[in-house]
Amino acid sequence: MLSLNEIKKPIAAEIDVFEERFKASMQSSVPLLDRITHYIVKRKGKQIRPMFVFFAASLCGGITEATHRGAALVELLHTATLVHDDVVDNSYQRRGFFSINALWKNKIAVLVGDFLLAKGMDLSLANNDFQLLRIVNEAVKQMSEGELLQIEKVRRMDVGEPVYYEVIRQKTASLIASCCASGAASAGADENAVERMRLFGEKIGIAFQIKDDMFDFGTDDVGKPLGIDIKEKKITLPLIYALNNAKSAERKRIINLVKNHNDEAAKIAEIIAFVQSAGGLQYAESQMKKYQDEAFEILNTFTAGEARTGLEQLVRYTTERNK
Template sequence: MDYLSIIKHPVEAELADFISLFNQSLSHEDGLLGSALEHIRKRAGKRMRPMLILLMAKNFGQINLSTQNAAVGLELLHTASLVHDDVVDESEERRGQASVNATYDNKVAVLVGDYILSTALLCVACTHSEQIVTYLAELGRTLSDGEILQLSNIGRKDISEDVYYDVIKQKTAALFEACAGIGALSSGASEEDVEAAKLFGQNLGITFQIRDDIFDYYDSPEIGKPTGNDMAEGKLTLPVIYAVNNGGDESMCDLALKVKARTVSSDEIAKLVAYTKEKGGIEYAERRMWEFHAQAQCFIDERVKQPAVKEALQAYLDFVIKRTK
């Protein structure tokens, strides 16, 4: 099934307008800055976040200029956060392309990220909506808070499922929640509908992240990263958290703590991956993923009335859980 075509169908014209506005916002005549911004423009993804904003606005009313400016502002905020994250993580690649810090250097990457963030604020100011401006500002703080929580969690001696959810709610899920909430807000949805949209976005985002985390336990060229990559970066995700907390093997708990301390070897990661699969960690994560999927499904069933929008949001939710990379 071509999920992306179904998702895009009700908002195809408006998405083209968004892309034009977004590319304009990431343009500059200056040599170095212009070159760095062009480098970022070339790595455009599937536009999943802007499509969610547009679909949610259309569900509750009309896509308008406020919707478009909010969508550009949110996508720019996200883009700036990725540029900064690559500096923090010392990443050399983003979406199969050299990162800004690898192509230029850390100083340029930080300053380009700051420039994009400021551009995001200018775009969202054009919505003339205090609620949307406030929401976007709060999102910026939430994303930073999530990154800091993830870093602080490395030093903790416990392996907590609750902390895992706290981190993904403040990182991945917060973006989906903001897209859904801001889309609804921009088209004049009621406070009750906006809150329902935000909850849908959060459940969608958690589903997305758990699916991403499960990918890490299988070596596939389609996914584009080796098995255990998250552990190599010091991250414990839901499958291994469940396995070590319920498997009863203290030596595996010790290995998990070595992951957090970034002192684990590749052989030890392979042992943890095998142990996670043996103790049902993958199955547990899949069950939890489908539970969040079911909660998101309730929103589509109860609050989406237009057939084309309903089909698109259904395809969106199903794509998140059935995608292969």
Template sequence: MDVLTQIRKPVEREMKDFESLFGITLQHQNPLLMIALRHVLSRKGKLMRPILTLLAAKKYGEINDSVLHAAVSLEMLHTASLVHDDVVDESGVRRGQSSVNALLDNKAAVLVGDYLLSTALKHAAMAGDLRVVDLVARLGQTLSDGELQQLSNVKSDEISENQYFNVIRRKTASLFAVCAEVGALLSGASEDEIRRLGEFGTYVGICFQIRDDVFDYYDAEVGKPTGNDMKEGKLTLPVVHAVLQPGAETWHETALKVRAGRATEEEISALVDFTKQSGGIEYARRKMDEFREQAIGLIGSDGNEAVGEALRLYLDFVLKRVS
């Protein structure tokens, strides 16, 4: 049994219900929209976020229709944000497949993203709890805030870990946090249990993004060729650590050029090599291990024991995933 199957085991039946509901939701009479929605459905990936929502719900209670609608809402919001991000980044590839804007065009992709966002809010309302609507709406604000923060950083001369973590907490970790919070909330968990699982989700999301950033230096299988982040002007944790070391002032200037979109291919390639040689990758992995230890402590021994073990496996899967 592979690790992902083990993780899903406590909620396998409910995940099938989720996938059925998610698939039905991605149906429409409009031919152009249907092309885009089928494309979105074909690249749904491992469904890590809805798995987290369902596990969080089952840790302290049962998974009902409200939880399923909330999970669909959050996955729709996540998908909408990716569609919009690809337009903003002018990216033609997402996880090794064509992005929606590459399949259609930017105008159509924005409208598809808007449709998915509206569908997300519809399913949040169908969860039957105004707290879910509030959490999903505020999450949408947070995701947009993170994207805007990343854009504003382009004009800054500052390069810092604090700046990096401020962005990924908004753009990535916030979604995992809300997935866990909503699942716990709808299962009747206490305020402290909801808080702990939300913090767990935050650490999972931070690790997820750092792991994604490390992929960019070695692995093209996830649809991100080596150095692609820098080509898009993104300075991730490995390079941030590398250029902040004593004696790296020249590389610091190169990193600013990268972020401003003024660096040549040769400069980007040289900065990638410098990052690797300066221990940037190893540092990022150490930071993931630190966040893992904090996350493990939040799972606790209370609630459903099988789900607690699945959450530990979930965390380790995020840290060790190869795609």
């Protein structure tokens, strides 16, 4: 599989410009805010989301100034949601670094998230990018709804496949969908092309999350500790499949383990073994591939070329990764 740097080559210069502009978009006259946003920029992730924006724009007419603003908007709002998520989840680490709330406490983290949301809206409003703002605002709304839906269902341990797909469509896929739609819209694409790119991104987001959920039940070389979702009582696709195919007594026993023994290493190992032996991982893999194939069908309705190849490679990277 190609590395992210190899995939990025056709848009590498645009990403470099984006990084500088993204940094500038977070500037503030408040010294504390500047220190925190500098820390955020320093620990940036793989930038897969801006890559989706730039490749989508390139495919749908060409990268413009609006594309750069769209990428910055997506990244500002995404970063804001991550800062807020760490507060909600009581998480003190992200990507191997201390989270904002770990270093500056919850009150400051919430205010920083609010500031980033406002900066994203400010960037769009100052340039009359109303279509981009509508696209990304819809994603942020859905991410909040998806998180709350998951919290509600986890409390009741009431999660079947339809609820699982609705949660991940809102929580994860809506943001990837907004990246692709924003890229297309920034290039001046018509409504039909923008919607096709949005749907393409949504299917990729679903495939991406299924892959991520599989890591919880995988082997030790996947790059993520096992059982994290179990500890948080999250019912994901591999476990849903295994429970749906278990006898009533076994199903009740496993649900009891998830509800009441989710902090015991031996019990977590038992749940993982149950999922593996029931074929939960194979089923999840087949569903992930189904969404990936549907995404490629949509992608192939666009003109072949460097941008389409770049998106295809980026999709394979996100769904065939091992961490």
